[in-house]
Amino acid sequence: DHLIVCESVVRIFQHGPIEVQALQGLDLHVTKGEMIAVVGPSGAGKSTLLSILAGADSPTAGTVRVAGWDLAKLPANQRVGYRRGVVGLVQQQTSRNLIPYLNAVDNVVVPLSLSSYPRRKRAARAAELLDRFGVGYCARRLPGEMSGGEQQRVAIAVAMANEPPLLLADEPTGELDTTTSHEIFETLRATSAEDGVTVVVVTHDPTVSGQVGRTVAIRDGRTSSEVLRHTEELED
Numbered sequence: 439d440h441l442i443v444c445e446s447v448v449r450i451f452q453h454g455p456i457e458v459q460a461l462q463g464l465d466l467h468v469t470k471g472e473m474i475a476v477v478g479p480s481g482a483g484k485s486t487l488l489s490i491l492a493g494a495d496s497p498t499a500g501t502v503r504v505a506g507w508d509l510a511k512l513p514a515n516q517r518v519g520y521r522r523g524v525v526g527l528v529q530q531q532t533s534r535n536l537i538p539y540l541n542a543v544d545n546v547v548v549p550l551s552l553s554s555y556p557r558r559k560r561a562a563r564a565a566e567l568l569d570r571f572g573v574g575y576c577a578r579r580l581p582g583e584m585s586g587g588e589q590q591r592v593a594i595a596v597a598m599a600n601e602p603p604l605l606l607a608d609e610p611t612g613e614l615d616t617t618t619s620h621e622i623f624e625t626l627r628a629t630s631a632e633d634g635v636t637v638v639v640v641t642h643d644p645t646v647s648g649q650v651g652r653t654v655a656i657r658d659g660r661t662s663s664e665v666l667r668h669t670e671e672l673e674d
């Protein structure tokens with residue numbers, strides 16, 4: 439039962455006379471509740487793939503289906519619905535994930551407000567989410583008063599507030615030290631395992647492969663099957 443089906447996905451960027459083929463026939467299937475790491479050299483197409491899965495960009499050709507949504511044919515006026523209903527997104531730069539003048543609780547309240555979550559229950563629900571991701575003690579702090587790791591945990595709480603089936607993370611630990619990175623990956627892994635959330639993480643960090651179900655390597659805009667690594671056996 440696949441949450442994500444990508445078949446022969448092509449994304450061409452046009453720069454005046456120059457064509458950049460960011461994705462050149464990419465295939466990827468991700469099962470519901472699976473956690474995968476997407477790795478590959480700079481320029482391989484990882485960010486492009488994530489943008490498409492996030493509903494922020496569209497493929498030039500090919501099939502992209504996520505949770506029953508046909509993203510290759512998604513009309514512009516349905517993008518917001520897709521993003522709010524299906525996707526939680528955590529970006530590398532902590533400053534892109536949180537609103538700097540809102541404290542942690544209020545940052546988590548933002549997506550709850552957009553989803554018509556009952557007004558009077560929002561703050562309690564936000565506090566509960568912060569607790570769950572290990573940053574309950576940061577509730578009243580502004581992003582600038584938290585460490586990078588704490589900010590990313592709050593960002594995960596924001597992303598998961600409306601319980602999306604898909605969590606996308608673009609190098610969420612790119613600005614963090616190794617120990618903190620492993621803790622964040624462990625949090626993502628637990629979210630996937632306990633809540634059945636499908637998690638796709640783009641990372642440069644090869645040491646996290648033991649913490650994910652599967653590592654998918656992308657090269658020149660394609661998944662390179664020879665380096666596909668199934669790491670289930672490393673889990674226990």
Ligand code: ADP
Pocket residue numbers: 451452458459460478479480481482483484485486487
């Ligand atoms: P990665 O995330 O693996 O580093 P990207 O998906 O960012 O790779 O980029 C893949 C290729 O597509 C690169 O050659 C990049 O320069 C190009 N590219 C990505 N986004 C754009 C864009 N918005 N406009 C033009 N070219 C782009």
Ligand code: ADP
Pocket residue numbers: 480481485486608
């Ligand atoms: P990453 O570090 O995740 O690979 P990049 O620094 O490659 O990200 O890209 C950052 C942003 O710039 C992305 O939104 C990407 O789509 C866009 N981008 C990347 N390459 C190009 C390019 N050649 N022209 C225009 N935009 C680009």
